Amino acid sequence: MSKQTQEKHLRFPLARRIEHWINGAAFITLALTGLPQKYFEAPISVGLITALGGVENVRIIHRVAAVVLALVAIWHFGYNIYIWYVQRKNPSMLPTPTDGFNAWKTIKYNLGIDKERPKQGFYTFEEKMEYWALLWGTLVMVLSGFFLWNPITAAQYFPGEWIPAAKAAHGGEALLAVLAIIIWHMYHVLIRTFNKSMYTGYMSHEEMEHEHPLALHEPPAPKVEPAVLKRRKSQFWIGYGLVATIWLVGVIWFVTSEQTATATIPEPEKVEAFSPLTPTPFPSPDAIPEAALRYGTTWETSVGTIFVSKCGECHNPRNGEKNLDLSTYEGALAGGDSGPAVIPGAPGISISLFWPGFEDHPGKLSPAEFAAIQEWIRNGAPEK
Known part of the structure; x- marks a missing residue:
């Protein structure tokens, strides 16, 4: 076995992997506590809600996971801006016209028309589609979730019809996201090829040659003078710090502005009804x-x-x-x-x-x- 074959290439640093698994845990929690509320009559939903201690606990867990997802989004935004602005790394997750050609070539390859798969870079068009679908889905879930979490506040600024529309969008997007993860994501990372890079952070040279051959020939990021790097970091932390603070304040306001959607009306106490009959007025006994x-x-x-x-x-x-x-x-x-x-x-x-x-x-x-x-x-x- 050659030295090049044994070589490993870093694909996901530790920060990326931690972010992925926290985001994944939040997503799974949201799915397990959200879909049973949408399909509450299904036997599996009844069993799951009962196992979690009732719908009140399910709602609380769902909202905690939603807050975790929002915090991960703040981190993700800052991390990407840092590697793009400070480190000047290529924003390889941005879609390009080449991705459209690669998608078409992949279809022809899968149909047996072309003999070779298209050569792709650090991120394939499949990964880009999944990534941007995740971002779009998260945006839809956050906006529709705001209407459901704070219906009174939302109704002060938007038509009341938007609240049931948000409920339909929230449930529909949730179902679409779960199906996309099960059918699309799990197939590509577990069935088509078992991709261990999100566990170890590395891919072998052979795997990179097969999945991301163009990434092996990309030029490294240019070296930056320490003074320039320091200035960029300073500018980044000022800008990102301001944006992250506003974002965080928004999340806090999102969570605490009203409590109508998190409170379940307690079951009224059952007491024996007592309604005394009013006696018919009669003349005095005398x-x-x-x-x-x-x-x-x-x-x-x-x-x-x-x-x-x-x-x-x-x-x-x-x-x-x-x-x-x-x-x-x-x-x-x-x-x-x-x-x-x-x-x-x-x-x-x-x-x-x-x-x-x-x-x-x-x-x-x-x-x-x-x-x-x-x-x-x-x-x-x-x-x-």
Whole structure:
């Protein structure tokens, strides 16, 4: 085996690898806590939410992972600006027209039309597509997540219809991102070739020749005078420090501006309902005996006369309003459409004492008449 074959090439330094795995952990956490909320009726979602201690815990974990993702984005932005501005390394992740040609050549190679795969640089067009899709997806998730996390604040500046639209975009982009990782990313780094560079940081010379041959022939970054390098670092930290501070303040405001979306309304305490019936107002006990003695205590002595004079015009065998006849003793006990007008022994639920109390009812009872009928019903409503 030649010395060149044994040579290793640094592909991802430690900082890049740490960033990748933190970002990956945040992404997986967001997927495991977000999709069960979108498809909450699925058995696997119910099991996962239950295992995590309920939807309240799921929401908290989801939002913690979202904050981690935002912080990783701040770091990623600064790291890329540093290597581009301070170290003057080639921004090889930027798409170029060559990537379009490489994509077309790859399609023809996969179809058997071309005999050779296109030679690509440090990042292939597949990796660039995945990277920019990740950036775009993160932007969509952050913006739509803001609407869902802070709906009241969002509604103050944007139409209310944007909130359900943000919910649809958030869930749809989440599903698309998960499928892209499973189908696209996992295939390229685990199945097509098992790429260990994100674990070790290095790729062998043979792997580089196969996947990134043009990167082996790229000229190294030009050496920079220490004074120039120092000036660039100073300018970088001033600019990035300002941007990162604004970004960080925005994240804090994002998280703490309102709590409506993170709070679940607690289940109300179950208590036995108690709604006491309001007693029907009756004349005072002192007035009842006197009224009862004046009118009598049976239907035949005078109670029947009260019903006939006050109620008989509407409730008689000929007219029969509500199919109720109050001109006879039997008719009063039989009642009509609303049930018995007189229930012996129960004046509180006898409707003959209720209806005269309504203002729009034509028949009215005087207090003495009311007391006499009440006492008559209480005593069993005797006929004779």
